[in-house]
């Protein structure tokens with residue numbers, strides 16, 4: 001709440017799958033989530049949970065959502081808690097019943113969990129300003145990780161330019177995290193010589209690591225990006241534990257609006273921690289069989305980890321000039337649409353590496369920069385649409401392209 005703690009959301013639904021889905025999404029959106037599978041169970045935990053808001057399914061065995069809502073709204077200690085009803089049908093009589101029971105808002109199933117997160121935030125703000133309380137803190141930041149099981153598929157190029165696009169679009173606070181711990185390429189791409197890296201964090205006691213410590217070990221680039229660099233030598237890569245990654249990433253997420261992670265081409269345990277914390281995993285695919293197979297393998301693993309398709313974004317990168325597989329065949333094989341195609345264009349990519357000036361900084365109005373900016377916009381707009389963002393040339397250009 002106002003003192004910096006997370007808002008506590010109690011979700012009541014008899015469908016375990018929905019509970020899991022909503023829990024993941026709301027958790028990622030920065031809420032503390034509690035669940036109950038029935039109205040009875042919710043009543044039992046209510047005094048200890050003390051939720052800031054309740055999301056309530058209508059159709060449940062035992063007491064239904066309307067009845068439970070009525071009870072909540074008639075007891076003085078629970079009546080101020082805002083309630084969002086999950087109604088099965090969209091017809092007006094359902095809506096009326098919900099409001100008669102005292103619900104503050106409703107959302108029709110099947111619903112988009114992102115919309116639910118936005119509605120919760122809006123309702124909490126509305127309720128608080130009506131009560132004259134401070135609005136909820138800004139949502140925690142969002143993590144995008146850039147991955148491929150194939151080296152040289154353009155992960156570092158994309159991660160660096162995505163971070164930059166987010167700065168250009170939203171003037172956002174962006175962290176770039178080099179988790180390709182044995183390569184150290186992000187610093188090179190930005191022409192930075194970091195004084196400190198992940199290796200210095202690894203020397204700290206876990207309990208000492210807080211925001212100040214992490215910020216002290218990051219390197220600021222002229223564009224505003226903050227880099228958490230990979231160690232200078234691969235030897236120290238082994239000192240960076242999954243636990244450390246699991247401590248540092250949430251700190252970064254609470255400090256930055258966006259955290260972009262450049263991943264190595266493997267399923268190291270440190271990566272699994274990062275994937276778990278990522279809002280979006282961007283999977284790069286190159287248009288040849290080996291690239292396609294690597295992408296398919298990665299998708300199978302994400303599937304076995306229970307990651308939903310909505311968390312994945314596929315980018316096709318033409319890292320070579322020859323005729324590659326048609327886009328449609330790649331989409332069929334991956335059973336996912338391609339969100340961005342990066343054309344083969346060696347000059348700006350190689351120049352960027354050689355000069356240490358990222359493509360989007362060197363030539364922000366080139367065609368390829370525009371494609372990357374549009375993609376960054378699509379990835380981030382849902383998180384930023386209610387933010388008070390200063391107008392920028394890049395943002396206006398991209399919004400015009402989407403007719404916004």
Ligand SMILES: Nc1ncnc2c1ncn2[C@@H]1O[C@H](COP(=O)(O)OP(=O)(O)O)[C@@H](O)[C@H]1O
Pocket residue numbers: 148150151152153154155156157158185317318319320342343344345346347349350353
């Ligand atoms: N679309 C592209 N066209 C031409 N060259 C590219 C393209 N994308 C990446 N490259 C080049 O491919 C090489 C590997 O890219 P990099 O971003 O380092 O990949 P990774 O991090 O996956 O190993 C670099 O030399 C980069 O300049």
Ligand SMILES: [Mg+2]
Pocket residue numbers: 155156157180183185262
């Ligand atoms: Mg790389």
